[in-house]
Amino acid sequence: MAITKEQRRLRIRKGIRNKITGTAERPRLSVFKSNKDIYVQLIDDVNGHTLAATSSADLGKKANINIEISKEVGKKLAEKATGTGISSVVFDRGGYPYHGKVKALAEGAREGGLKF
DSSP states (O other): OOOOHHHHHHHHHHHHHHHOOOOSSSOEEEEEEOSSOEEEEEEETTTTEEEEEEETTTTTOOSOOOHHHHHHHHHHHHHHHHHTTOOBOEEEOTTSOSSTHHHHHHHHHHHTTOBO
């Protein structure tokens, strides 16, 4: 039986999570996409805490996400992160291909001042 798209993404996600871990000094920038929104959070895996989070829903955008909204979400997260003293992160694309909305989010975070 063939695997579904979701099962394939979860397998890729598991492989990524085996390789990277977030700390308090350099948290993991985790990305999740739904059909309507894009969510991103900074996670300290050692202590199991979320240090900062934002989404397209927090920006008050009612339409489905696109590249411009994804870039705004990245900038908003970078703004929150620099406010808490975080300047360097480890990027976790969540099993999604690095193009389109995920790439725009990463570029927005870099423009906002995060290093990864």
